Amino acid sequence: MNAISTAYQGIVSASNRFDKAASSTVKNASDGKDILTDLVEQIDSRTAFEANISVFKAADAMLGKLLDIKT
Structure with a gap:
């Protein structure tokens, strides 16, 4: 399970x-x-909602950096 889907599930749960x-x-x-x-x-x-939003943003940024490196 990746960080974005985990964060999304946390957001929904919160x-x-x-x-x-x-x-x-x-x-x-x-x-x-x-x-x-x-x-x-x-x-x-x-607080849980905000924490999961932060995880989502960080995972999105890391994915963006990874895509930048691969291109």
């Missing part, structure tokens, strides 16, 4: 986690329940 936590936040807030865990999950998934 996005799904964020969406789930955001929905849970709204539900729990409207029910008067604690939303702290949901907020922490949103922050964690955002």
Whole structure:
């Protein structure tokens, strides 16, 4: 498995986690329940999303350099 596809899967996973936590936040807030865990999950998934974007960009840059070397 290459870095770009791994990063892409991480981006999708983090996005799904964020969406789930955001929905849970709204539900729990409207029910008067604690939303702290949901907020922490949103922050964690955002950080994972950003990290995977960085991996994607780095892998793309490395692939570009490799293609430049081969031509």
